[in-house]
Structures are given as C-alpha cells and as structure tokens.
Amino acid sequence: MIESDGLTKRLGGRTVVSDVTFRCEPGSVTGFLGPNGAGKTTTMRMLCDLSEPDGGSARVLGGRYRELPNPGRRVGILLDAAAQHAGRRGREALAVSAQTIGVEERRVDELLTRVGLDRSAARKRVRQYSLGMRQRLGLAHALLGDPQVLILDEPANGLDPEGMRWMRELLRDFADRGGTVLLSSHLLREVEAVADRIVIIGDGKIVAQGTPDELLRDAGTLVRASDGVRLRDALAAAGLTARSQGDGGFLVDAEPEQVGRAALAGGVVLNRLGPSEGAGLEQLFFDLTTPTPEPVR
C-alpha cells in the first residue's frame, strides 16, 4: 500500500506539488500520469523520503519509508535510471546492492536474466549502457530484495516497443502476485495499457483519478453538426464549455441531455450526440492537463 495524503512541496519559490492525495492498493498497478514538469518526480521523491514535504504526509506499507525495517527488502525504487554508478559493471553494481541489503548472490544472476541483460551486457560498464539497458538494470535493483511495493519513475523511457511490452508484463505479473506498483509516465499509451487505476497530475495538482473506465465515463459529451458555427454559437449561448474537434464536432463538458437541449434551443440539427468514449483517454488527458479549457467563442 502507498498513501499520499495532501503532499505539498515548494521549490524555487513556487508550489510544484499541491495537496496531492491518492492511494495505491496491493494487487494493482497505478499509473501516475502527467506532462513534463507536472510534479510526478517530486511527489515520488517525497513518497520515498528523499525529499521532505512542506505539507501532507507519505506512507508506504503503513509507515514512513525511512522508518521501515530494511526498506530495500520491502520497497523497490527506480527514480533515475541514468544516475547509476557509471564505472561499475552491470553485474558488479547489482552484486554490491545485494550485499548491502543482505540478498544471496545467486539472486543477482536470476535477476539479470529476468530483466533481459545477458552475460555480455552484465560484464559491460554501466557507462556503456543505453538508457534502455540502464532501465533494465535499475529495475533489477528495484526487484532485488523481492519487495512488496515498486515505485518507478518513467521506467519505460528509452525502451523500444518490445521492451515496453516486456516491462508491462513484468509489472502486471508483480501486481497479480499481490504487489503494489506505482509507475509514472508522461505517455498515456504506456499507462493505459497496464494500469488498473490512473492518477492524472497537471501543474502540481491532481486533476482526475480512477479506473480507465471511470475516467472515460466522466469525459463529457461528443456532439457534431453539419453547421459547426451554429452549433458553437448554441453551446456558447447555453454557457457550456466546449472544445472544437474539427468537422463541426465539439467535446462538451456536460451531460448529453444538456447538450441536446442547447442544440434544440439554437435550432441546430445534430448528426452525433453521445458520451465521448470515441474521443478516448487521449483527449481527456490533453484536456485535463491543459491549464484553461478554451471557452466557446
């Protein structure tokens, strides 16, 4: 279990994480989704006690990370794959960590195989690794202590499509065995394919959270007319917030019935009216993380 309760952080004179609250349950993958600079890394650093919150609290497995007995055996963390010791060989780096947290050396080779680093890769120095290889090694570090919780910041960065699929399968399997996974990404597709729950952050604030289905249900109404200008005017007259989709279509922040009534009042003939499933999470993500939705003009 991971609990972020009102986490708040000020950096460089401004609030970069503001009142961030969410929970990640055992047996599930939670995707922490937001554009670059939204506050994902800062939040994760507070969860791992690498940064002191200015407000709120963070709990992992029921307590503060730093107060957990032998946290390396209970929580696997990958925050910055690029920051690993560049001068060490892959296997050596993992073996040092194993010794530090009291894990048998046998597990080092098991994990290298599990993350897809072969003998030749394991012998190379980390500075020769591509970002994708560093991610794999970072994940091996995170898994080394056979933890119950994984906290991973942009773990798919630098992986090719095959590598991303492999990562998703690994995380799915980890959660299916009862583990708790929190992974961040700025790419919706990556998160959508694996997450049971999605927490969307924009400009330091949680803008939406729920299962992918719940988020889609709340995504508004898609409406279209041959006369897009007239429809736009009718929506504006009803005071509805809408975003143009092109082709006379609009994504409206209201229920279909409200939108239908607005069109009727404006005498507009519609050729589509319904929940916005077709617009997908992509549009929702874009809308939610774009600071102010354009009003209809």
Ligand SMILES: Nc1ncnc2c1ncn2[C@@H]1O[C@H](COP(=O)(O)OP(=O)(O)OP(=O)(O)O)[C@@H](O)[C@H]1O
């Ligand atoms: N040490 C710092 N001093 C001042 N501002 C900072 C510092 N670290 C981060 N920030 C700012 O805080 C905001 C949130 O950054 P953060 O790295 O948490 O975002 P992110 O969602 O992880 O984005 P990315 O995917 O780009 O890493 C950004 O605007 C960033 O510029």
